[in-house]
Amino acid sequence: HHGIRQVLRQLGIQDHNPAFSTGLQWGGEGNTNTRTISSPTDGKRIATVALATADDYEQVVRKAEEAFKTWRLVPAPKRGEIVRQIGNKLREYKDDLGKLVSYEMGKILQEGLGEVQEMIDICDFAVGLSRQLHGLTMHSERPAHRMYEQYHPLGLVGIISAFNFPVAVWSWNAMLAAVCGDVSIWKPSEKTPLVAVAVQHIIKDVLAENELPEGIFNVIIGDAEIGAKMAADMRVPLVSATGSTRMGKKVGEVVGARLGKALLELGGNNAIILTEHADLDIAIRAVLFGAVGTAGQRCTTTRRLIIHDSIYDDVKQRLLAAYPKLPIGHPLQDGNLVGPLIDTDAVQSFTKALEAVQAEGGTLLTGGQVLSGAGYETGTYVQPALVEAKNEYHTVQEETFAPILYLIKYSGAVENAIDLQNGVRQGLSSSIFTLNMREAEAFLSATGSDCGIANVNIGTSGAEIGGAFGGEKETGGGRESGSDAWKIYMRRQTNTINYSTQLPLAQGIKFDI
Ligand code: UN1
Secondary structure: OOOHHHHHHHOOOOOEEOOEEOOOOEEOOOOOOEEEEEOOOOOOEEEEEEOOOHHHHHHHHHHHHHHHHHHOOOOHHHHHHHHHHHHHHHHHOHHHHHHHHHHHHOOOHHHHHHHHHHHHHHHHHHHHHOOOOOOOEEOOOOOOEEEEEEEEEOOEEEEEOOOOOOOHHHHHHHHHHHHOOOEEEEEOOOOOOHHHHHHHHHHHHHHHHOOOOOOOEEEEOOOHHHHHHHHHOOOOOEEEEEOOHHHHHHHHHHHHHOOOEEEEEOOOOEEEEEOOOOOHHHHHHHHHHHHHHHHHOOOOOEEEEEEEOOOHHHHHHHHHHHHHHOOEOOOOOOOOOEOOOOOHHHHHHHHHHHHHHHHOOOEEEEOOOEOOOOOOOOOOOEOOEEEEOOOOOHHHHOOOOOOEEEEEEEOOOHHHHHHHHHOOOEEOEEEEEOOOHHHHHHHHOOOOOOOOEEEEOOOOOOOOOOOEEOOEEOOOOOOEEOOOHHHHHEEEEEEEEEOOOOOOOHHHOOOOO
C-alpha cells in the first residue's frame, strides 16, 4: 500500500529504532522505554523508537562538546562543503523522505515533498552563507588604531522541533548552525521521530565519507524531560524551540534563568485582511491554502479572515461553495488536499474549540464533523470548519492547531481591520489583499501589522526560506532561516587593535601616572 515498506527500507528505518545518534554511532537500542509510532493516515503501526535516558543525554552532550573542538577549526567554506553534500543527498532521497513525512505526519505528499525542498533550499543558502559570515569594520577615534568585529562559532545548539514540520524547521537551524561552526543536538517531536532517524542516516553517511568526527550532528529521541534538560544545560548556549506558546514559555524561562540564548518560534493567530479593493479570485485561493493546507496545522495557518462589510457576503458565499468540495483523505492518494490531524487529541481540541466558540455566540457555517466510514477509520480526519465570529471571543484569541477559519467583519477604513488583526497575543504571520496602494502601505507601515511576517496579495503561510522567519509577542521573537538569522548561532566579538607607540584612551581620558 503506497509502497511505504519500500520507503522505510530505503531510508534505513528498522522495526525497532535506537534512541539517539552521535553522528557516526547509534545508541540506546536496548532502552526499555519505547514508543510505537503509528500513522495518523491509516492508524497502522510504522515502527517503534527507543526513548533516551538521562545517561544517553550525557553521552550525546559529551560527544557534541568533543566534536565542537574540531568542527570550529574547520574553515567555514569547508563546513559549507559538508552542507552542500548533505543537500545533494537530500535531493537523492527527496521522494522517499517526502513520502515518509507525509505518512508519519499526515500532510499531503505535495507538501511532504515541499518540506524536503525547504531542507534542500536551506542547504544551498547555508553553503553560500559559509563564505559570508561578515562582520563590519569601524573607524577608531584613536590614531593608529583599527576596530572591527568578527563572529565565532557559539558551541552546542539544542534544536527542539515540532511534529507539523518534522524536518524542515530542524534543517533551518541545523544547517545554519553547521556552517557557523556549531554542533547541534536535535530533539524531534516524539510524534514524528522516524523521519528524524531517516535524516540522521543520511547525515551519518556524509560525515563518514568525509572522515569527520562523532558528534557534529546529533539526534536524541525523548519526551519533554529531554527538552527540559537541554533548556537547563549551561553547556548548551543556544536552544532553538518550535512549538506551542505553553512549551516555549517554559523553555524560555529556564534558558533565561541561566542567561542562555533562546530562539523561540511559537504559536500564531494569523489573519488575512480582505479589503473592498481585494482581487477576490486570487484572495480566495490564498485563503483556502492558508486555512486548510496541512489540515490547519502550520504555525502560519490562516486562522482569521477579516473582511470588509461591502464584500462580506460575496466572500462567505465563495467559501461556502468551496469548503464542502475539499478532497479530504489519505495524503498519499493523488488528488486529496486535506489529510488527517496528527492524532485524536488534536481532533478533540478541534471539536472543543468549535463547541466553545458557538457557546460564545459564533455561528458554525459549514464543516466541523469528525469524518467516519471507509478511509476515515482512524478518527483523525475532520471536515474543515468555517465559523462566523468576533475577534474578541476567547476561542478566537487562542491558537487551535486545526482547520478552523473565523470570519470576522470590519467596516470603514483599513485601520479598523489592522486593529483587529493586531488584537491578539500572537504575532507570527499576516496578510492583506488589496489593489489599493494606500491600504497596502498602511498595512506595512509602523502603525500597520505587528507581525514578524506581513504579506501583500499573498497568504499567511508558505514563506520562502530566504527571509527571516518568526514573529513577535507570544510567538516568541525568534528569527530563523534566511536574511541575517545566522547571527544568533555565533558569538560576536568587537576587536580594537593599537599599532601606535602611544596608549591613547577612548573618550580622551587622561590617566597619566
Ligand atoms: C511552521 O509551521 O512551523 O511558511 C513552519 C510556512 C512554511 C514553514 C512553516 N514555509 O508555512
